[in-house]
Structure formats: structure tokens, C-alpha cells
Amino acid sequence: MLQFFARWRDLKRVPSAGLLLLQLTMLLILPFTTGSLNKNATVWGLGTLVLLMLAVIIRRSPIYSWIGLLLVSISLVLSINLMLGHSSIQLQIGSNLVEAATYIYAAAGLLMYMFADRYLTRDELFAAAAVFTLFAWAFAFLYNACQILYPDSFSMPGVPLRRSWVEILFLSFSVQSNTGLSDIVPVTPQARVLVALQMFIGVMYLALVVSRLINLNYVKHLPREDHDT
Numbered sequence: 001m002l003q004f005f006a007r008w009r010d011l012k013r014v015p016s017a018g019l020l021l022l023q024l025t026m027l028l029i030l031p032f033t034t035g036s037l038n039k040n041a042t043v044w045g046l047g048t049l050v051l052l053m054l055a056v057i058i059r060r061s062p063i064y065s066w067i068g069l070l071l072v073s074i075s076l077v078l079s080i081n082l083m084l085g086h087s088s089i090q091l092q093i094g095s096n097l098v099e100a101a102t103y104i105y106a107a108a109g110l111l112m113y114m115f116a117d118r119y120l121t122r123d124e125l126f127a128a129a130a131v132f133t134l135f136a137w138a139f140a141f142l143y144n145a146c147q148i149l150y151p152d153s154f155s156m157p158g159v160p161l162r163r164s165w166v167e168i169l170f171l172s173f174s175v176q177s178n179t180g181l182s183d184i185v186p187v188t189p190q191a192r193v194l195v196a197l198q199m200f201i202g203v204m205y206l207a208l209v210v211s212r213l214i215n216l217n218y219v220k221h222l223p224r225e226d227h228d229t
Contacts, residue, residue: 016110017126019053022046023133030166051075051099054106068109071102089148096145103138107131115212128209132176135205139198140165140172146191153191154184176202 026046051072058068078095110127147153147162154163154171163171167184174182175198186192 015053015056016123016130019050019057020126020130020133022050022053023130023137026050027169030169047079048076051079051102054102057106058109068102068105071098071105075099075102093145093148096141096148100138100141100145103134103141107134107138110134111209114209131209132205135198135201136169136172136176139176139194140169142194143168143172143191146188146194150188150190153186153188155187156184172198175199176205178202178206 029046055069055072058072075095075098078091078098081091082095110131114124114127114131143154143163144165147168151162154168156163156167163184171182171184174180175195178199186195
């Protein structure tokens with residue numbers, strides 16, 4: 001029991017690790033759901049926890065302001081309304097857009113936190129992974145809003161239908177990682193612009209963040225007298 005509480009205290013000191021754990025848990029659960037973002041209570045419950053964790057991260061990050069907490073609050077209200085069955089087109093689009101903005105805001109805060117530190121710590125490693133998943137989820141929300149506004153924005157060979165949340169999330173991770181494994185193709189100009197933006201962010205993320213982590217690791221192992229120069 002004492003070990004459990006000790007690990008819980010460690011997790012509280014590293015909120016990005018808790019955020020990453022929640023997002024990976026959601027990712028593992030998604031294939032066993034109905035595939036609908038509006039009908040699965042378990043996924044929505046975890047999504048609510050993610051939003052609360054984002055509020056904690058925003059409060060601890062250099063980008064902290066009332067804007068971040070306002071985005072989290074609006075996201076929670078809209079998510080609860082969707083979970084209760086109020087699924088109008090306007091509400092779905094608004095919820096997706098606000099949640100995307102919340103995830104991007106939190107990712108920006110984590111990036112600023114990573115670049116403000118002088119030495120590589122365990123939290124930086126978790127933050128780097130969490131930022132990746134935050135951007136992937138944010139663009140998945142943007143893709144979902146896009147296909148609601150512009151039907152058939154994303155197509156598969158011979159399947160011109162609205163993509164499920166799992167398919168949209170898979171597309172986002174594929175574009176974010178620059179692997180190009182997805183068989184889903186952006187068709188409308190709006191969808192192609194969103195995919196192009198995520199491609200750019202994915203490339204810049206790998207170039208800047210990975211090089212930053214390598215630099216921090218190098219500084220960490222320098223002799224003590226070199227740290228002060």
C-alpha cells in the first residue's frame with residue numbers, strides 16, 4: 001500500500017506521464033468500442049479525465065493564463081452535453097474545434113516547459129511523448145470537424161463515407177509520424193490543408209524536439225565545471 005501511494009505521489013510530480021498514460025489507455029480501448037465518439041461512456045469518461053489533466057498541466061506550464069482554463073472548461077461543458085445525447089451538428093463542430101484548441105494550447109505549454117529547462121529530466125521524456133499525442137488528438141478533432149462541415153472530406157478506396165473516430169485518429173497518427181501508412185485520403189481542399197499543416201508540424205516536431213532532447217542529455221553529462229560556463 002505504501003508503495004502504491006509513493007508511486008501516486010511520483011505521478012503527481014510528473015503530470016505529463018499521467019496524461020500520456022490516459023491517452024494510451026484511450027487508444028487501447030477504442031478498438032473495442034462502437035467506433036462512435038458520441039456513444040461510448042468509457043471513452044468519454046477517460047476523455048474528461050484527460051481534460052482535467054490538461055488543466056493541471058496548463059496551470060504548471062509557462063503558458064498558464066485564464067485562456068487555457070477557459071478552453072478546458074468550455075470543452076468539458078460541450079463534452080458533457082454530447083455525452084448526454086445533445087448531438088446537433090453545431091454542437092459537434094463546436095466541441096471538436098474547442099477540444100482541438102485545448103489540446104494545442106496544452107501542447108504549446110509543454111513545449112515551452114521543455115525548452116525552458118536546462119537539463120534532461122524524466123519529466124521531459126514524458127512531456128515529449130505527451131506533446132506528440134496531444135497534437136495527434138488535436139488534429140483528429142480538426143479532421144472530425146472538417147468531415148462534419150464538408151462531407152466526404154476523407155475517403156478510402158471504394159468507401160466514400162464519413163470516417164469513424166478510430167479511422168480519423170489512425171490517419172492523424174500516420175500523418176503526425178510521417179509514416180504514410182494510412183489508406184485514408186483527404187479529398188476536399190479543406191481536408192488537404194489540414195493534413196498539410198499536420199505534416200509540417202510533424203516534421204518540425206521531430207527536428208526541434210528530438211534535437212533539444214539530445215542537447216539536454218549532452219549537457220546533463222558534461223563535467224560540473226562546464227555546466228556553469
